[in-house]
Amino acid sequence: MPVGDAIIAEDLVKKFGDFAAVNGVSFSVHEGEVFGFLGPNGAGKTTTMRMIQCVSPKTSGRLEVLGMDVSTRQAEIKHLIGVVPQETNLDPDFSVEENLMVYSRYFDIPEETARKNMESLLDFVQLSEKRETGIDKLSGGMKRRLILARALINDPRLLILDEPTVGLDPQARHLIWDRLRALRSRGNTILLTTHYMEEAAHLCDRIVIMDLGRILEMGRPQDLVRKHAGIDVVEAENKPEVEACLGRLGERFEHAGDRIQVFTSRPREVTDAIMGECSPIEVVARPASLEDVFLKLTGRRLRD
Amino acid sequence: MTSASLLRPPTLTHRTWRVWQRNRLVFVRTFRVNFLPPLLEPLLYLLSLGYGLGAFVSDIGGVSYPRFIAPALIAISIMNAGFFETTYASYVRMYFQKTFDAIIATPLSIEEVITGEILWGATRSLINATIMLPVLVLFRVVDLPISLAILPFALLAGFLFASIGMCFTALTPNIDTLNLPTFLFITPMFLFSGTFFPLSILPVPMQVFANLFLPLTHVVKVCRMLTLSQVTPAILISLAWITGVAAVVFVLAVNLMKKRLIV
Numbered sequence: 001m002p003v004g005d006a007i008i009a010e011d012l013v014k015k016f017g018d019f020a021a022v023n024g025v026s027f028s029v030h031e032g033e034v035f036g037f038l039g040p041n042g043a044g045k046t047t048t049m050r051m052i053q054c055v056s057p058k059t060s061g062r063l064e065v066l067g068m069d070v071s072t073r074q075a076e077i078k079h080l081i082g083v084v085p086q087e088t089n090l091d092p093d094f095s096v097e098e099n100l101m102v103y104s105r106y107f108d109i110p111e112e113t114a115r116k117n118m119e120s121l122l123d124f125v126q127l128s129e130k131r132e133t134g135i136d137k138l139s140g141g142m143k144r145r146l147i148l149a150r151a152l153i154n155d156p157r158l159l160i161l162d163e164p165t166v167g168l169d170p171q172a173r174h175l176i177w178d179r180l181r182a183l184r185s186r187g188n189t190i191l192l193t194t195h196y197m198e199e200a201a202h203l204c205d206r207i208v209i210m211d212l213g214r215i216l217e218m219g220r221p222q223d224l225v226r227k228h229a230g231i232d233v234v235e236a237e238n239k240p241e242v243e244a245c246l247g248r249l250g251e252r253f254e255h256a257g258d259r260i261q262v263f264t265s266r267p268r269e270v271t272d273a274i275m276g277e278c279s280p281i282e283v284v285a286r287p288a289s290l291e292d293v294f295l296k297l298t299g300r301r302l303r304d
Numbered sequence: 305m306t307s308a309s310l311l312r313p314p315t316l317t318h319r320t321w322r323v324w325q326r327n328r329l330v331f332v333r334t335f336r337v338n339f340l341p342p343l344l345e346p347l348l349y350l351l352s353l354g355y356g357l358g359a360f361v362s363d364i365g366g367v368s369y370p371r372f373i374a375p376a377l378i379a380i381s382i383m384n385a386g387f388f389e390t391t392y393a394s395y396v397r398m399y400f401q402k403t404f405d406a407i408i409a410t411p412l413s414i415e416e417v418i419t420g421e422i423l424w425g426a427t428r429s430l431i432n433a434t435i436m437l438p439v440l441v442l443f444r445v446v447d448l449p450i451s452l453a454i455l456p457f458a459l460l461a462g463f464l465f466a467s468i469g470m471c472f473t474a475l476t477p478n479i480d481t482l483n484l485p486t487f488l489f490i491t492p493m494f495l496f497s498g499t500f501f502p503l504s505i506l507p508v509p510m511q512v513f514a515n516l517f518l519p520l521t522h523v524v525k526v527c528r529m530l531t532l533s534q535v536t537p538a539i540l541i542s543l544a545w546i547t548g549v550a551a552v553v554f555v556l557a558v559n560l561m562k563k564r565l566i567v
Contacts, residue, residue: 016567053409055405055408055409055566056566056567057566074413075317075319075411075412075413076411078409078410078411078412079411083409085405085406085409087402087405089401089402089403089405089406090406091326091401091403091406092401093330093333093401094329094330098329102325102326102329103406103410105322105325105326106319106322106407106410106411106412107410107411108319108411154410
């Protein structure tokens, strides 16, 4: 394994019966970077994460985590990683503090060290005041923060987060983002899945966009935006007149629900042209975003 | 999964104990609630059946009725503690609390989690036997010190019932269907394993069936030989039966759970 890769996947496949949830994906995650998996529901993101975490065996292909094969060295790999699962699975039989202490034992962390780690982690996720509280008394945001603290209890070299901020209010989400940025600056490697584009654009050094078990694109978020969506987007309402008019102007456009989108590097000219020639009711020019790329690549069809 | 892989022995490390420690911590915190059933149950049975019903029963082979059922009460409590720990309690931890999912994200394997659960079930049996024995001693229906041997035996018998329970947990579609093994397996065993009347009054085919297939039969036999100070070489047959079946069912339980949880 070349120096500096936390994860290497080659032609990785996971089948459930005849259905290939992950259908031949290859990627590598460099040490110290934040790497994001984007994709609609059912894209195969969580399945990929579960194979990396050594809880779901791969069907075929190669998968190495921190230089070790996931099929043979599971306990060693799991010793070095931290996991924030999609589903909140804190132990409801215990308080905040006990959750962290009991979890430390699973990693064979001596009690004294565990207690010290716990103090600094509770501080890190701003839950020091809640140490005695039962899990059922915590808000959704507090639970997610505690899960983050729990995932860090073994000082992992690789942190895996599956939809870390799903269902959180903006304050709680920004706190988690802030904590993840702090971890990155300490040199932790972070792998996360999300379907919040803003989250990916905010946090990730590199992303892959996955759909139907395959990787559609891989790269830095800003590069992908430039490649697939241009620099700006001009949107007008979706009416035959506007459409015909854009055709006359020779602009390439796409339908997006009740809007027509023109991806362009000269938004001003396009906006002026539409305003002048097509007499629309409403025109909006805005910078292109990762969401534009995402919808362009994965389509607008609902997934579940 | 082939039948060969269902009998593959699990790979275990010291981390198996972490699961046991987790469950012990929960138990200790709710001790007062957990303490009562094994204390009250033998009292109620002993008073109603032993002394109430027993008033109409002449001795059984020279043994008074309370002394006859006392070892059965311990055996039943051993069975219930192990079996219900790995059925309802484990199912709740596995399915509703997602405790197993959380634990296997750490260095522990699913084999270690399930083994830890079963060992905890066996420990619950030991705890129940330990609480019951002094009560029965007070009523002078068990002999000392020989009855103390029931304590290590409770661990073995508890391990068997906990392993059986875990097999049902691995196979049950949902928590409601867990009622089936309770009333099709546990309840008949409770009544027809030489517990409240001697096996010998049953038709011979039923006696054979009980000896071959009902684990409680052997557990009652061992307990009774000990509490009545009537140990015969037959104890070895029962101990061998329990040990052999426990080993096979344990391995089966771990592999059935692997099959259920590792996808």
